[in-house]
Amino acid sequence: MHRLNIHGVSDEIPNTSGPSAAVLVPIYRENGAAHLIMIKRPMSMPTHAGDIAFPGGRPDPGDAGPVATALREAQEEVGIIPGDVYLLGFLPAVDTVQFRLPVVPVVGFLDGVPDLHPSELEVDRLFRTPLDELRDESGWRCEMWWGHPVWFFDLDGDVLWGATAWMVRELLGLSLSCQ
Numbered sequence: 816m817h818r819l820n821i822h823g824v825s826d827e828i829p830n831t832s833g834p835s836a837a838v839l840v841p842i843y844r845e846n847g848a849a850h851l852i853m854i855k856r857p858m859s860m861p862t863h864a865g866d867i868a869f870p871g872g873r874p875d876p877g878d879a880g881p882v883a884t885a886l887r888e889a890q891e892e893v894g895i896i897p898g899d900v901y902l903l904g905f906l907p908a909v910d911t912v913q914f915r916l917p918v919v920p921v922v923g924f925l926d927g928v929p930d931l932h933p934s935e936l937e938v939d940r941l942f943r944t945p946l947d948e949l950r951d952e953s954g955w956r957c958e959m960w961w962g963h964p965v966w967f968f969d970l971d972g973d974v975l976w977g978a979t980a981w982m983v984r985e986l987l988g989l990s991l992s993c994q
Contacts, residue, residue: 821842823907824903825906828905828919829917835916835918836884836919838921839870840922840923840982842922843924843927848945850943851942853869856868856938867974867979868979870895871918885923893938901926903922903924910978922986942970949983955984964991964992964993
């Protein structure tokens with residue numbers, strides 16, 4: 816993990832009080848730089864429509880925990896082959912306003928530049944964003960909503976915000992409180 820310069824990743828699955836949704840935080844290297852894969856959800860989605868997110872979602876009855884959910888969803892949404900993912904660990908679970916289940920971020924490393932095949936039903940846009948771009952604090956802004964910090968990052972004409980922005984800042988070791 817130190818070679819990727821990521822933070823906040825634990826070997827322990829976050830403890831949630833019941834079932835949880837899960838997302839895959841996919842990292843890969845291209846031309847020596849680490850990148851994150853994120854998606855923009857179509858406006859037709861029942862939850863988080865139009866949001867930038869990591870591939871993931873609710874568990875299926877056959878999923879054996881958050882890792883299985885994250886890997887299954889990443890394969891369905893963008894074509895990441897589960898066997899190509901090296902599990903690095905987990906970020907703390909995140910609660911979202913729209914989603915009643917806590918979300919467990921599963922951090923995984925992909926060997927090589929992945930050949931992605933976004934689902935037309937679940938992905939409106941694909942982002943392959945260098946971690947160094949996301950580390951630049953000048954690209955971030957924070958607002959207080961109902962006493963809670965909400966982070967925003969302008970990403971190629973779209974806005975990364977909410978739970979996914981929180982996960983990115985956690986992953987990169989950036990402050991989570993408004994300055």
